[in-house]
Amino acid sequence: MRETKFGVAHADAERLYRRAAAVPELEVVGIGCHIGSLLNEAAPYVAAAQRLVEMVDRLESAGVRLRHIDVGGGIGIRYKDEATQPIEAFVRGTLAALGRRPQTVVFDPGRSIVGNAGVLLTRVEYVKPGVARNFLVVDAAMNDLIRPPLYGAWHDVRPVREMEAGAAAAVYDVVGPVCESADFLAKERRLAAREGDLLAVLSAGAYGMVMSSNYNSRPRAAEILVAGGEARLVRRRESVEELFAAERTPG
Ligand SMILES: Cc1ncc(COP(=O)(O)O)c(C=O)c1O
Numbered sequence: 001m002r003e004t005k006f007g008v009a010h011a012d013a014e015r016l017y018r019r020a021a022a023v024p025e026l027e028v029v030g031i032g033c034h035i036g037s038l039l040n041e042a043a044p045y046v047a048a049a050q051r052l053v054e055m056v057d058r059l060e061s062a063g064v065r066l067r068h069i070d071v072g073g074g075i076g077i078r079y080k081d082e083a084t085q086p087i088e089a090f091v092r093g094t095l096a097a098l099g100r101r102p103q104t105v106v107f108d109p110g111r112s113i114v115g116n117a118g119v120l121l122t123r124v125e126y127v128k129p130g131v132a133r134n135f136l137v138v139d140a141a142m143n144d145l146i147r148p149p150l151y152g153a154w155h156d157v158r159p160v161r162e163m164e165a166g167a168a169a170a171v172y173d174v175v176g177p178v179c180e181s182a183d184f185l186a187k188e189r190r191l192a193a194r195e196g197d198l199l200a201v202l203s204a205g206a207y208g209m210v211m212s213s214n215y216n217s218r219p220r221a222a223e224i225l226v227a228g229g230e231a232r233l234v235r236r237r238e239s240v241e242e243l244f245a246a247e248r249t250p251g
Contacts, residue, residue, distance in 0.1 A: 001036065006034070007033070007034075010051070010055075014055065014058060017059050017062075017064050018059075018062060021063070021064045028066065029067050030068035030069065030070060030106075031056060031059075031066055031068075031069055032069075032070030032071075032072065032106070033048055033049075033051075033052055033071065033072050034072030034073060034108065035074060037073075037074045037111070038074065038076040038077075038082075038111075039074045039075060039090075040076040040082050040083060040084045041085055042085050042089040042090045042093045042094075043093075045071070045072075045074070045075070045090050045093070045094065046093035046094055046096075048071070048072070049069075049071045049093075049094040050097040053069065053097060053098050053101075056069060056101075056103065066103055067103060068103050068104040068105070068106055069098065069101075069103045069104070069105055070105075070106035070107075070108065071094050071105065071107055072107075073108035073109055073110045073111070073112075075087055075090050075109050075111070075112040077111055077112055077115040077116050077203065078116070078203075079153070079154055079202075079203050080154050080156065087109060090107075094107070110206060111206035111207065113206075114205040115205050115206035115207075116202070116203050116205060117205040118203075118204045118205025118206070118208060119201060119202055119203075119204055120140055120144060120145050120200070120204040120208060120221075121140075121198055121200055122139055122140035122185070122198070122200075122201060123138060123139050123196065123199075124137070124138055124193050124194065124195050124196060124197045124198075124199060125139055125177070125195065127172075127193065127194065127195055129170075133172075133173050134170050134172045134173070135172060135173050135174075135175050136172045136173070136174045136191065136193055136199075137176070137177060138175070138176060138185065139176075139177065140185065140201065140221070141176025141177055141183050141185075141216070142178055142180065142182060142183040142184070142185075143178060143212055143218045143220075144208070144209075144212050144220070144221055145185060145201060145204055145208050145211075145212070146211050146212070146213070147207055147208075147211070148184055148185055148187075149180075149183065150211075155186060155203055156186075156201075156203065157174055157185065157186045157189055157199055157201050157202070158199065158200050159191065159193055159197055159198070159199055159200075160197070160198040160199065160200050161197070168192060169191060169192035170190070170192075171188055171190050172188075172190075172191055173186070173187045174186040174189060174191075174199070174201075177216075178215065178216045179216065185201055186201070209235075214238075214243050217240065219237060219238035219240055219242065219243060221237060222235060223235035
């Protein structure tokens with residue numbers, strides 16, 4: 001987008017390539033684009049690849065040979081009820097737009113590989129009825145999953161175990177124990193949860209752990225890999241001592 005900090009303007013790119021190609025210390029190797037995140041349809045992605053390849057051909061006519069074409073990422077996943085096209089539509093459409101050519105083609109499918117492969121498990125510490133809203137205070141927080149406060153992102157929240165008949169459902173904000181009003185994982189969800197229950201925050205496999213922090217002196221959670229019927233610890237839980245291990249008292 002024109003408003004964002006990334007890349008160079010399409011109109012400037014060819015001039016910059018020619019200039020770079022004329023500098024002996026620089027080796028021009030490829031071209032890349034990334035038109036944005038959470039694309040649910042392949043059409044804009046394929047259109048961008050088409051524009052990219054037209055530029056590659058014009059550069060080639062001007063004597064600038066590229067070795068790779070990187071068509072970017074941004075392939076959408078379903079967080080709520082989005083109608084997402086499968087990744088095949090993106091790949092097939094792009095390869096058709098690129099046609100047969102010598103360059104290596106690079107895709108950057110970040111979130112679409114792992115986003116829905118991960119859940120954040122959290123326990124309900126308190127059920128806190130309020131005047132304007134009801135809260136489920138859980139033991140995960142914005143430091144573990146910052147997408148909701150950062151971009152208003154929506155993550156599904158489900159009880160790990162089905163409720164026994166008769167457990168009363170209510171509408172809750174699911175919030176953490178961090179000292180920020182922005183510390184929420186989900187808002188206005190109908191849930192029948194009690195203290196001690198485990199909840200799963202879905203679609204936490206991408207932009208979850210990697211965006212986590214130690215804010216509020218909170219050690220990061222453990223990561224468990226589940227493969228088939230087997231669960232393995234692949235990142236141990238951090239300790240409080242580790243949070244301060246790099247700190248020094250001056251003098
Ligand atoms: C160049 C580039 N490729 C790939 C990605 C990954 O995007 P996503 O995880 O939405 O597929 C990004 C993210 O901003 C990016 O800037």
